[in-house]
Amino acid sequence: LVRLRTRLSRSQNALGKGLLTLLSREHLDEDTWEEIEDTLLTADVGVTPTQELVERLRERVRVLGTRTPDELRALLREELVALVGPEFDRTVHTESGPGKPGIVMVVGVNGTGKTTTTGKLARVLVADGKSVVLGAADTFRAAAADQLQTWGERVGARTVRGPEGGDPASIAFDAVKEGIAEGSDAVLIDTAGRLHTKTGLMDELGKVKRVVEKQAPLDEVLLVLDATTGQNGLVQARVFAEVVNITGIVLTKLDGTAKGGIVVAVQRELGVPVKLIGLGEGADDLAPFEPEAFVEALIG
Numbered sequence: 212l213v214r215l216r217t218r219l220s221r222s223q224n225a226l227g228k229g230l231l232t233l234l235s236r237e238h239l240d241e242d243t244w245e246e247i248e249d250t251l252l253t254a255d256v257g258v259t260p261t262q263e264l265v266e267r268l269r270e271r272v273r274v275l276g277t278r279t280p281d282e283l284r285a286l287l288r289e290e291l292v293a294l295v296g297p298e299f300d301r302t303v304h305t306e307s308g309p310g311k312p313g314i315v316m317v318v319g320v321n322g323t324g325k326t327t328t329t330g331k332l333a334r335v336l337v338a339d340g341k342s343v344v345l346g347a348a349d350t351f352r353a354a355a356a357d358q359l360q361t362w363g364e365r366v367g368a369r370t371v372r373g374p375e376g377g378d379p380a381s382i383a384f385d386a387v388k389e390g391i392a393e394g395s396d397a398v399l400i401d402t403a404g405r406l407h408t409k410t411g412l413m414d415e416l417g418k419v420k421r422v423v424e425k426q427a428p429l430d431e432v433l434l435v436l437d438a439t440t441g442q443n444g445l446v447q448a449r450v451f452a453e454v455v456n457i458t459g460i461v462l463t464k465l466d467g468t469a470k471g472g473i474v475v476a477v478q479r480e481l482g483v484p485v486k487l488i489g490l491g492e493g494a495d496d497l498a499p500f501e502p503e504a505f506v507e508a509l510i511g
């Protein structure tokens with residue numbers, strides 16, 4: 212929690228503290244409630260969730276009557292935890308039955324942190340005693356395969372790659388084939404995320420998915436979103452959700468200028484949980500998303 216708190220960006224700490232300060236005002240008049248609403252909107256929480264939250268806060272503060280700082284903190288913590296959604300299953304499914312590796316496909320727009328996330332996830336699994344094969348199916352960005360292979364060497368995972376500009380589906384196929392042949396525990400497939408046309412993306416990711424599933428079922432499709440892109444990230448999320456069946460979201464760069472409210476907005480948008488968060492560029496900067504700890508870090 213201490214690490215999370217120090218890593219989350221200042222703007223996010225400001226969100227929790229700002230709300231608490233506003234709620235602590237002696238007279239909670241209309242202007243103050245509007246300020247609370249603005250604070251949430253500015254933090255990317257989104258219009259509907261903001262309105263719902265403010266309504267609940269108003270009601271609870273009214274019932275409470277006089278408010279001590281501790282009561283307010285507890286109330287805000289409860290409501291924020293309810294907002295970021297504790298009811299989701301946030302397990303990252305990297306295991307399948309015996310004799311078949313867990314297969315994870317990592318998708319998202321280029322630059323969001325897909326390759327880095329794939330490397331970090333491999334690191335977590337290897338540290339857990341698992342054998343991992345990486346599939347470098349992002350053949351669009353020239354350096355992506357090198358970058359993934361470097362991660363592989365760093366964390367102790369084998370990388371399957373093809374020629375630059377090669378067919379992503381055939382690399383994904385080979386990676387899964389190798390994972391099965393070697394009895395590996397997990398295969399992580401990094402893909403390209405060109406958003407120039409939806410049909411192009413659909414063709415490419417659809418094909419990768421199909422060739423993978425010819426050999427073994429996909430256990431997890433993780434959508435990587437750059438938390439600093441705010442509402443733009445939501446637009447991307449929508450497009451990807453139309454193309455593949457997303458099973459979990461990874462929010463990267465929460466250590467940057469990101470605003471924490473995007474967690475709420477994107478889960479509402481897709482109905483899929485944030486499972487992992489990126490808190491930096493290093494190998495250990497990937498953390499499970501835990502609503503209670505996240506909110507605790509926000510409130511400070």
Ligand code: GDP
Pocket residue numbers: 319320321322323324325326327328352355463464465466467488489490491492496
């Ligand atoms: P890709 O094109 O989606 O594969 O993106 P990359 O994995 O190459 O990441 C793009 C940039 O974002 C790189 O410079 C990464 O080091 C950086 N990056 C990725 N995740 C995080 C994160 O959680 N925090 C920060 N600060 N930087 C990140």
